[in-house]
Amino acid sequence: MQAFAALLDALSYQPARNAKLRLIETYLRETPDPDRGWALAALTSGLDFPAAKPALLRGFGEDKIGAELFHLSYDYVGDLAETLSLIWETDPNAGPPPTLGEVVDTLQTATKMQTPAILKRWLDSLDATGRWALLKLLTGALRVGVSARLAKQAVANIGNQPVDAVEEIWHGLTPPYRPLFDWLLHDAPRPSSNAGGAFLPPMLANAIERAELDALDPAHFRAEWKWDGIRVQVASSGDVKRLYSRAGEDVSAAFPDIIEAIDFEGVFDGELLVRRDETVAPFNDLQQRLNRKVVTPKMLKDHPAHIRLYDVLWLEGEDLRALSFDQRRARLEAWNAEKPRARFDVSPLVVFTDWAHLAQLREQMTSDGIEGLMLKRGDSAYLAGRPKGPWFKWKRDPMLVDCVLMYAQRGHGKRSSFYSDFTFGCWREAAGKRELAPVGKAYFGFTDEELRWLDKWVRDHTTNRFGPVREVAPELVLEIAFDGIARSTRHKSGLAMRFPRINRIRTDKPAAEADTIDNLLRLLGTAGVENPAESAYVTAP
Template identity: 60%
Template sequence: MYGLMQAFADLLDRLVLTPSRNGKLRLMMAYFAAAPDPDRGYALGALTGDLDIPGVKPAMIRDLIADRMDAGLFAMSYDYVGDLAETVSLVWPGDRRANRPPPLSDIVETLSGASRAEAPGLVAGWLDDLDTTGRWALLKLMTGGLRIGVSARLAKLALAQFGEKDVTDIEEIWHGLASPYESLFAWLEDRAEKPAPDIAAPFRPVMLAHPLVPKADRGNPDALDPALIRPDTFAAEWKFDGIRVQASAERGTRRIYTRTGDDISRTFPDVVAAMDFEGTLDGELLVRTTDGAVAPFNALQQRLNRKTVSKRQMETHPAFIRTYDILQDGGTDLRARPFRARRQSLEAFVAGLSPARFDLSPLVPVTDIAALDAARLAPPSPEIEGLMLKRWDSAYVAGRPKGLWYKWKRDPYLVDAVLMYAQRGHGKRSSFYSDFTFGVWRAAGGEDELTPVGKAYFGFTDAELKQLDAFVRANTIERFGPVRSVTANKETGIVLEVAFEGLQRSPRHKSGIAMRFPRINRIRWDKPTAEADRLETLVALLPD
């Protein structure tokens, strides 16, 4: 019995410590092969974020440890470790008892049937029975948010490789399945036919694009062949800065999916209410301004990741879908048809929908590569990231097929900023300061001061992370809970070259601006902090 829970704990522990994508796939495949039903099904639900255990919240875990440890000592431990589950697993007092904890499936099923009053005693008993790794895995399982570098998509890829099936076949039936997925595993192991749940408005795996100029070849003038792009071969569209979605309506069921198949329908009831059609559309979810233009991504963020949305939020941040493609028209599957034919069907289809909630992505004239490049670099709206190029003869193929669709984004903006604050990361980074807030100079009271303009936690190598972490530890001047303020003045500090996709005004930030997708492009060890950029430089980049 104990071995089943320990196997799950070992899986999570090894996934955290394995940076390689293929390595993570191998670990999950090995676990699926060795673990029995229903344990592996509940583990799968935890990995994909689809397992919900009621009655166990972080506040309950805090209460349990508060009864067993001095509050001040725990606060200092939590401040150092930076993760609730990891901290509690390390400081939980006492030796393990002789009792063996039940398998993963019994824990999930017992908690699912337990009352809010019964749950704390059950959890405390299991924590007493487990070792440190097992406690950590149990707490992660119960509170969600594993933070182990595994997305739902990666878990589905592991399933596909485990069962030697096409991942698109799994994605198309996923929303008709539920933990512990016994029918799914039976099919993957060729013990049963493929599950055929009766799903109305199913998710249809999306088609993705390749960069027109591969990242490794950027700056290489020979990387782009101008002869590739011709008006008789390719269509061009603007790439808007929203989130890619799929709107599917069938038999009275209406759903909005993200590109990875997550159902976000309840967050956008204003759009769902306008889906009075039978079919499936592919497009970009955006928010409209009062004058009918596309709002900055920051406005869309006010609507994302909410369990409920108020009438006021829908009025001030009205959402709509700018349609790119049509996959299903009534009972007719259009995916095998060429893009030219699908585009004609899309134009006719959208003409019958609410213009407030659905409109048509405009085509950009294709003449030659020079004209397209000029359009890419100077789009008509700041909310446009670049261009999408699609072959007129391309079928809608799930995944990222070669040679059919390309994305040609604008070059990122670059700014030299000074590191101001740092915070520990999560998971395998919980021992390092890896979340960095940076700022630029501005005049204040006749002198220059740094004002924060963004935060980044990726873009650097593991070796650079260790260098940055060492600098933070050696140059901490103040502590604000888990945040460290570091030396940052005209004489001392680190300059970070930050890349970002765009800027927008933000009254919530002291600087008055917010960055879109900031990441550390390189560390400017060679540059004096006094030569970092000024706020005026960024303000000049704001759209009029």
């Protein structure tokens, strides 16, 4: 456990990507099985300890120093693991600290009643850094600047393999990944990929602007709408039926209606949407289905899931990724024509003559179910990662609205000392009075310098406190950029923004001149046009 704690501590202080890679590689080479496998699982969010949740750990802190003092400390520090690790003291009589493997093995078999005593004994035996690492492991919130992809890159590097080779077999493996390390370090056979039912590394697009298009030949490219859902892969082989997110996370459990509809073998690239009456619903409807462990019959009925297919990567035992986009598209359309399926359809190609024509079509498309265009070279193979040249995304311009800052809360991890989560609102008339109604929350879009300025402004203009939240004087205007807007019963304003971020700090504008809820409702009317793409652009060039 101490070696894993040292790794997390070093990663948390190291901003450089390549340096993080070297730290992980060194750990994986030098640490024996099974600890290195469990560490890799932790870095890729592959561990879960149901009996050791944050509520239990907060209870430890309250018992240790009293509820009020603990919550004041937690509010000041901003991180549960760091707070608890600092207020706890090492007991020299507690025995040796546990290994990482011991922690995982013990908690996987311990009951809910046994877990508190086990955790307290470990906390007693570890130093402050070890306690912090243990608590981070338990909560699953490592926040050390390491993505699952970076961890997989590190494990690929120790065996001199491309990261895509690891990605292709990843979902056939389980922690602590002994066959993976045997292959990479000891010349054992490569683990089976079960490619027809496994996640395949996706191909990603580069952003492009209108002015850059003139350097490209429009005859070489195909266009399709960039639907406003989440990118997924549908994979099926034999009895294995899976739905994966773009990052390779298995999200099948949240979408049993999609899994039940799979009656084919292959791997397809597409967009997960909610679709009703032939119309794509706003992204907010899809959010009701995401990250759910239990999906009720009412949820299945009210928010029916749908996959709009972009590409086919593997079909009936054949790997198609080396074929051109035009060839894969022809295979996809032929496959779909053989047997149309209720929860699957093919994303239509957008017919255009030149870039000016495509720009016009883009401007005319105001549907809230579409966030822009995808441009794909007709001769492009399906290449993992983000190669330069073959695929581009041309997102529509964001909506902008001026809002008033209402509340602020400290961030987490490196931002735990700053007020970096901002709730903002717009004006409305209520009971004959003009008041602010919250319309969204943003925690990015600003520079480090702007964050420091905002943090100081919040501290200087606080008017009330509600636990970790500060209410501020309604004086600061923030220009908010967002990609869409939809009605929502979960928000006081009745509206929900898609990807809100702070675009500008408007110190030049009085708060009284900020936008109103009526302004947002007018945007909703613009964004809520039915999807003409459902019928207008269905013919391939």
